[in-house]
Amino acid sequence: MLSAIAGSPDLAPSPEKPLILLAPMEGLLDATLRDVLTRAGGIDRCVSEFIRITDTLLPERAFVRVVPELLNGSLTRAGVPVRPQLLGSDPVCLAENAARLAGLAPEGIDLNFGCPARTVNQSRGGAVLLDEPELVGRIVSAVRRAVPAHVPVSAKMRLGYQDDLRAEECALAIAEAGASELVVHARTKAHGYRPPAYWERIADLRERLYGRIAPRLVANGEIWTVEDARRCQAVSGCPDLMIGRGMVTHPGLALAIRSQGDVVWAQIVPWLRDFWDQVSARVERRHRAGRLKQWLGSLRRHYPQAGQAFDTLRLVHDPEVIGAWLDAQCLGVVPAGAADEVEPVIC
Numbered sequence: 189m190l191s192a193i194a195g196s197p198d199l200a201p202s203p204e205k206p207l208i209l210l211a212p213m214e215g216l217l218d219a220t221l222r223d224v225l226t227r228a229g230g231i232d233r234c235v236s237e238f239i240r241i242t243d244t245l246l247p248e249r250a251f252v253r254v255v256p257e258l259l260n261g262s263l264t265r266a267g268v269p270v271r272p273q274l275l276g277s278d279p280v281c282l283a284e285n286a287a288r289l290a291g292l293a294p295e296g297i298d299l300n301f302g303c304p305a306r307t308v309n310q311s312r313g314g315a316v317l318l319d320e321p322e323l324v325g326r327i328v329s330a331v332r333r334a335v336p337a338h339v340p341v342s343a344k345m346r347l348g349y350q351d352d353l354r355a356e357e358c359a360l361a362i363a364e365a366g367a368s369e370l371v372v373h374a375r376t377k378a379h380g381y382r383p384p385a386y387w388e389r390i391a392d393l394r395e396r397l398y399g400r401i402a403p404r405l406v407a408n409g410e411i412w413t414v415e416d417a418r419r420c421q422a423v424s425g426c427p428d429l430m431i432g433r434g435m436v437t438h439p440g441l442a443l444a445i446r447s448q449g450d451v452v453w454a455q456i457v458p459w460l461r462d463f464w465d466q467v468s469a470r471v472e473r474r475h476r477a478g479r480l481k482q483w484l485g486s487l488r489r490h491y492p493q494a495g496q497a498f499d500t501l502r503l504v505h506d507p508e509v510i511g512a513w514l515d516a517q518c519l520g521v522v523p524a525g526a527a528d529e530v531e532p533v534i535c
């Protein structure tokens with residue numbers, strides 16, 4: 189659905205309630221973690237980690253492997269929509285694959301113009317495409333034409349590759365090609381993931397798109413706290429946010445931004461157990477411990493208890509030992525200072 193922005197950009201009302209989207213994070217935020225994080229609440233929609241499109245038409249199972257939610261109406265178990273993301277540079281090939289993906293009834297299709305990985309950029313995918321706004325436009329337009337009108341096509345971009353001089357051109361190309369939504373990670377590829385994020389540049393893009401049939405703009409980058417979210421909204425002029433690492437670190441962040449509560453450690457513990465069960469079902473035995481520690485490593489930034497858990501399990505690799513330890517936590521946890529708020533957790 190395209191939304192027309194009328195009036196001054198400062199006065200333009202948000203067409204709908206502000207969105208909070210869960211960011212795609214290849215290698216970190218997969219279907220298992222999406223399942224758990226969307227149970228916390230506050231997330232309107234997820235974008236999947238990218239599915240790389242080169243010169244072949246992928247079989248349906250390749251889409252389902254990355255986005256198993258496609259077998260569940262494109263929803264997580266908590267009922268939150270998941271939009272698969274495609275990454276590539278050939279408009280024809282992307283369009284053909286998007287058409288096949290559309291046959292699986294995804295909630296929408298997102299296009300990646302932000303991946304900074306050298307291997308991806310070397311094969312002319314991800315952020316490097318931001319040097320070629322005309323090609324970016326052709327990709328969005330080819331995908332838009334290839335899928336039924338009821339399937340939203342959106343895009344996610346950085347501000348540029350080495351610099352941000354062509355950010356406006358890229359945003360305009362994406363808008364004119366008919367994308368319904370544009371997420372802007374407010375950094376160039378050269379900035380990598382180093383703070384800060386340049387939210388004020390999103391305000392520039394918003395102004396540039398003003399008066400057109402515009403995609404809904406979503407601000408992304410460096411939102412770790414409620415205060416960050418408020419500042420990002422104020423500086424970028426975008427009520428709509430996408431959050432990645434902040435949600436992995438603090439699964440209650442989206443709820444807190446909406447002033448609808450928070451998530452205490454005692455709630456996380458059974459989710460860790462459930463996460464572990466799903467990892468055990470999907471991931472090779474030798475990689476399982478690493479997946480759990482990866483999430484614990486992020487959680488410890490917000491929850492001191494996660495730091496203790498991480499230290500306890502740091503040298504443990506045996507899945508049975510980890511499973512037993514998680515069971516004990518589920519049976520025994522009474523969070524310090526939160527005993528009045530939360531019943532002891534029994535998985």
Ligand SMILES: Cc1cc2nc3c(=O)[nH]c(=O)nc-3n(C[C@H](O)[C@H](O)[C@H](O)COP(=O)(O)O)c2cc1C
Pocket residue numbers: 211212213214215216236237238273300301302303344373408409410411430431432433434
């Ligand atoms: C490990 C990792 C993997 C990522 N994978 C993707 C991806 O597959 N597609 C994409 O568009 N962005 C990807 N990103 C970028 C994030 O979606 C997001 O734009 C970035 O982390 C900034 O948001 P944040 O500060 O809220 O994390 C990835 C980021 C990280 C850290």
